[in-house]
Amino acid sequence: GAGVSQSPSNKVTEKGKDVELRCDPISGHTALYWYRQSLGQGLEFLIYFQGNSAPDKSGLPSDRFSAERTGGSVSTLTIQRTQQEDSAVYLCASSSLPAGETQYFGPGTRLLVL
Amino acid sequence: AQSVTQLGSHVSVSEGALVLLRCNYSSSVPPYLFWYVQYPNQGLQLLLKYTSAATLVKGINGFEAEFKKSETSFHLTKPSAHMSDAAEYFCAVSGLNFGNEKLTFGTGTRLTIIP
Numbered sequence: 001g002a003g004v005s006q007s008p009s010n011k012v013t014e015k016g017k018d019v020e021l022r023c024d025p026i027s028g029h030t031a032l033y034w035y036r037q038s039l040g041q042g043l044e045f046l047i048y049f050q051g052n053s054a055p056d057k058s059g060l061p062s063d064r065f066s067a068e069r070t071g072g073s074v075s076t077l078t079i080q081r082t083q084q085e086d087s088a089v090y091l092c093a094s095s096s097l098p099a100g101e102t103q104y105f106g107p108g109t110r111l112l113v114l
Numbered sequence: 115a116q117s118v119t120q121l122g123s124h125v126s127v128s129e130g131a132l133v134l135l136r137c138n139y140s141s142s143v144p145p146y147l148f149w150y151v152q153y154p155n156q157g158l159q160l161l162l163k164y165t166s167a168a169t170l171v172k173g174i175n176g177f178e179a180e181f182k183k184s185e186t187s188f189h190l191t192k193p194s195a196h197m198s199d200a201a202e203y204f205c206a207v208s209g210l211n212f213g214n215e216k217l218t219f220g221t222g223t224r225l226t227i228i229p
Contacts, residue, residue, distance in 0.1 A: 004157075031215065033216060033217075035217075035219075042219060042220075042221045042222065043204060043206075043217075043219035043222070044219075045216045045217065045218070048215070048216050050215075056216065059216070091157060091158065093158075095215070101215075102148075102160050102163060103160075103217060104160075105150075105157035105158040105159070106157050107156060107157045108157050
Protein backbone atom coordinates (compact mmCIF):
# COMPACT_ATOMS: atom_id res chain seq x y z
CA GLY A 1 0.00 0.00 0.00
CA ALA A 2 0.94 3.63 -0.33
CA GLY A 3 2.98 5.32 2.35
CA VAL A 4 2.73 8.84 3.66
CA SER A 5 2.95 11.38 0.88
CA GLN A 6 3.74 15.07 1.11
CA SER A 7 3.52 17.91 -1.35
CA PRO A 8 5.24 19.88 -2.61
CA SER A 9 8.59 18.19 -2.21
CA ASN A 10 10.34 21.54 -2.45
CA LYS A 11 9.05 25.05 -1.93
CA VAL A 12 10.88 28.31 -2.38
CA THR A 13 9.10 31.43 -1.22
CA GLU A 14 9.80 35.03 -0.42
CA LYS A 15 9.85 36.37 3.10
CA GLY A 16 6.39 37.51 4.13
CA LYS A 17 4.47 35.15 1.86
CA ASP A 18 2.13 32.44 3.12
CA VAL A 19 2.76 28.78 2.32
CA GLU A 20 0.68 25.61 2.59
CA LEU A 21 2.19 22.19 2.99
CA ARG A 22 0.12 19.07 2.45
CA CYS A 23 0.26 15.62 3.99
CA ASP A 24 -1.63 12.49 2.93
CA PRO A 25 -1.34 9.89 5.70
CA ILE A 26 -1.55 6.14 5.34
CA SER A 27 -5.15 5.11 4.90
CA GLY A 28 -6.75 4.12 8.18
CA HIS A 29 -4.18 5.80 10.40
CA THR A 30 -5.96 7.88 13.00
CA ALA A 31 -2.92 9.74 14.30
CA LEU A 32 -1.07 12.37 12.26
CA TYR A 33 2.01 14.33 13.29
CA TRP A 34 3.99 17.23 11.91
CA TYR A 35 7.67 17.65 12.73
CA ARG A 36 10.27 20.14 11.58
CA GLN A 37 13.89 19.34 10.85
CA SER A 38 16.32 22.22 10.75
CA LEU A 39 20.06 22.61 11.16
CA GLY A 40 19.78 24.67 14.28
CA GLN A 41 16.98 22.86 16.08
CA GLY A 42 17.21 19.26 14.92
CA LEU A 43 13.97 17.30 14.74
CA GLU A 44 11.17 18.94 16.69
CA PHE A 45 7.51 18.15 17.16
CA LEU A 46 5.00 20.69 15.87
CA ILE A 47 1.45 19.38 16.12
CA TYR A 48 -0.46 16.12 16.62
CA PHE A 49 -3.95 15.10 15.48
CA GLN A 50 -5.75 12.08 16.88
CA GLY A 51 -9.18 11.24 15.55
CA ASN A 52 -11.75 13.85 16.52
CA SER A 53 -9.86 15.00 19.60
CA ALA A 54 -8.55 18.53 19.89
CA PRO A 55 -5.07 18.65 18.34
CA ASP A 56 -1.97 18.97 20.48
CA LYS A 57 -0.51 22.26 19.25
CA SER A 58 2.13 22.52 21.94
CA GLY A 59 5.04 22.40 19.48
CA LEU A 60 3.97 25.19 17.14
CA PRO A 61 6.70 27.85 17.38
CA SER A 62 4.48 30.88 16.82
CA ASP A 63 0.93 31.94 15.94
CA ARG A 64 2.04 32.19 12.31
CA PHE A 65 1.85 28.40 12.21
CA SER A 66 -1.43 26.55 12.00
CA ALA A 67 -2.63 23.18 10.80
CA GLU A 68 -5.86 21.44 10.08
CA ARG A 69 -6.91 17.93 9.28
CA THR A 70 -9.99 17.52 7.15
CA GLY A 71 -12.18 14.46 7.39
CA GLY A 72 -9.68 12.68 9.58
CA SER A 73 -7.32 12.23 6.65
CA VAL A 74 -5.41 14.89 4.73
CA SER A 75 -3.65 17.59 6.73
CA THR A 76 -2.42 21.03 5.74
CA LEU A 77 0.24 22.95 7.60
CA THR A 78 0.06 26.68 6.94
CA ILE A 79 2.81 29.16 7.67
CA GLN A 80 1.76 32.80 7.41
CA ARG A 81 4.14 35.67 6.77
CA THR A 82 7.09 33.35 6.38
CA GLN A 83 10.44 34.28 7.89
CA GLN A 84 13.90 33.07 6.94
CA GLU A 85 14.10 31.05 10.15
CA ASP A 86 11.15 29.00 8.91
CA SER A 87 13.44 27.41 6.32
CA ALA A 88 13.55 23.71 7.17
CA VAL A 89 12.30 20.31 6.13
CA TYR A 90 8.76 19.71 7.31
CA LEU A 91 8.02 16.05 7.95
CA CYS A 92 4.64 14.45 8.34
CA ALA A 93 4.05 11.08 10.00
CA SER A 94 1.05 8.90 10.67
CA SER A 95 0.34 5.96 12.91
CA SER A 96 -2.43 3.81 14.29
CA LEU A 97 -3.22 3.55 18.00
CA PRO A 98 -2.32 2.47 20.63
CA ALA A 99 0.63 4.49 21.81
CA GLY A 100 3.94 2.98 20.85
CA GLU A 101 2.83 2.16 17.36
CA THR A 102 5.33 2.99 14.65
CA GLN A 103 5.10 6.44 13.13
CA TYR A 104 5.57 6.25 9.39
CA PHE A 105 7.19 9.31 7.90
CA GLY A 106 6.72 10.96 4.55
CA PRO A 107 9.63 12.23 2.46
CA GLY A 108 9.18 15.78 3.72
CA THR A 109 8.76 19.20 2.18
CA ARG A 110 11.92 21.24 1.95
CA LEU A 111 11.01 24.90 2.51
CA LEU A 112 13.37 27.71 1.65
CA VAL A 113 12.41 31.26 2.56
CA LEU A 114 14.43 33.88 0.72
CA ALA B 115 9.28 15.44 30.55
CA GLN B 116 11.13 13.23 28.15
CA SER B 117 14.51 13.72 26.54
CA VAL B 118 17.06 11.79 24.56
CA THR B 119 20.82 12.22 24.41
CA GLN B 120 22.86 10.80 21.58
CA LEU B 121 26.57 10.78 22.31
CA GLY B 122 28.65 11.52 19.25
CA SER B 123 27.22 13.58 16.43
CA HIS B 124 29.61 11.84 14.03
CA VAL B 125 30.80 8.25 14.15
CA SER B 126 33.15 6.61 11.65
CA VAL B 127 33.77 2.89 11.44
CA SER B 128 35.56 0.70 8.97
CA GLU B 129 33.59 -1.59 6.72
CA GLY B 130 33.12 -4.89 8.55
CA ALA B 131 33.67 -3.37 11.99
CA LEU B 132 31.22 -3.14 14.86
CA VAL B 133 28.77 -0.26 14.80
CA LEU B 134 27.80 1.22 18.18
CA LEU B 135 25.59 4.30 18.37
CA ARG B 136 24.77 5.51 21.87
CA CYS B 137 21.43 6.72 23.17
CA ASN B 138 20.42 7.62 26.70
CA TYR B 139 16.91 8.67 27.65
CA SER B 140 15.15 10.47 30.41
CA SER B 141 11.49 9.78 31.01
CA SER B 142 9.15 10.10 33.95
CA VAL B 143 7.07 7.18 32.70
CA PRO B 144 8.06 3.85 31.15
CA PRO B 145 9.09 4.84 27.68
CA TYR B 146 8.73 3.59 24.20
CA LEU B 147 12.07 3.89 22.42
CA PHE B 148 12.79 4.00 18.73
CA TRP B 149 15.72 4.15 16.35
CA TYR B 150 15.12 5.74 12.97
CA VAL B 151 17.51 6.03 10.03
CA GLN B 152 17.53 8.84 7.49
CA TYR B 153 19.28 8.52 4.16
CA PRO B 154 20.16 11.70 2.25
CA ASN B 155 17.13 13.66 1.07
CA GLN B 156 14.74 11.06 2.38
CA GLY B 157 12.30 10.77 5.27
CA LEU B 158 12.81 8.73 8.40
CA GLN B 159 12.63 4.95 8.34
CA LEU B 160 12.10 2.86 11.46
CA LEU B 161 14.96 0.52 12.30
CA LEU B 162 13.54 -0.93 15.50
CA LYS B 163 11.52 -0.09 18.58
CA TYR B 164 11.18 -1.09 22.22
CA THR B 165 7.67 -1.25 23.65
CA SER B 166 8.19 -3.07 26.97
CA ALA B 167 8.42 -6.58 25.57
CA ALA B 168 11.85 -8.17 25.12
CA THR B 169 14.71 -5.90 26.19
CA LEU B 170 16.84 -7.00 23.24
CA VAL B 171 15.19 -5.76 20.09
CA LYS B 172 16.15 -6.84 16.60
CA GLY B 173 15.47 -4.59 13.66
CA ILE B 174 16.00 -4.35 9.96
CA ASN B 175 19.33 -4.48 8.15
CA GLY B 176 21.01 -6.47 10.96
CA PHE B 177 20.67 -3.78 13.62
CA GLU B 178 19.69 -4.46 17.19
CA ALA B 179 19.37 -2.50 20.42
CA GLU B 180 19.16 -3.40 24.09
CA PHE B 181 16.97 -1.56 26.56
CA LYS B 182 18.79 -1.19 29.88
CA LYS B 183 16.59 0.45 32.47
CA SER B 184 19.34 0.64 35.09
CA GLU B 185 21.51 2.62 32.67
CA THR B 186 18.61 4.45 30.96
CA SER B 187 20.19 3.44 27.68
CA PHE B 188 19.09 2.09 24.34
CA HIS B 189 22.28 1.76 22.30
CA LEU B 190 22.14 0.63 18.67
CA THR B 191 24.57 -1.98 17.42
CA LYS B 192 25.42 -3.92 14.29
CA PRO B 193 28.16 -6.56 14.26
CA SER B 194 29.55 -5.77 10.82
CA ALA B 195 29.17 -2.44 9.05
CA HIS B 196 28.29 -2.21 5.38
CA MET B 197 28.85 0.73 3.09
CA SER B 198 25.07 1.01 2.73
CA ASP B 199 24.77 1.78 6.46
CA ALA B 200 26.13 5.29 5.91
CA ALA B 201 23.27 7.57 7.00
CA GLU B 202 22.03 9.63 9.92
CA TYR B 203 20.53 7.80 12.88
CA PHE B 204 18.04 9.20 15.34
CA CYS B 205 17.03 7.84 18.70
CA ALA B 206 13.57 8.87 19.90
CA VAL B 207 11.34 8.42 22.91
CA SER B 208 7.60 8.64 23.43
CA GLY B 209 5.51 8.24 26.52
CA LEU B 210 3.19 5.50 27.62
CA ASN B 211 0.36 7.85 28.45
CA PHE B 212 -2.43 8.38 26.00
CA GLY B 213 -2.00 11.71 24.30
CA ASN B 214 1.73 11.64 24.76
CA GLU B 215 2.67 9.71 21.67
CA LYS B 216 4.70 12.47 20.05
CA LEU B 217 8.31 11.58 19.50
CA THR B 218 11.13 13.44 21.18
CA PHE B 219 14.27 12.99 19.12
CA GLY B 220 17.94 13.07 19.89
CA THR B 221 20.20 15.30 17.86
CA GLY B 222 21.22 12.48 15.57
CA THR B 223 24.44 10.63 14.79
CA ARG B 224 25.91 10.69 11.32
CA LEU B 225 27.50 7.34 10.56
CA THR B 226 30.33 7.19 8.03
CA ILE B 227 31.67 3.88 6.77
CA ILE B 228 35.33 3.79 5.81
CA PRO B 229 36.11 1.39 2.94
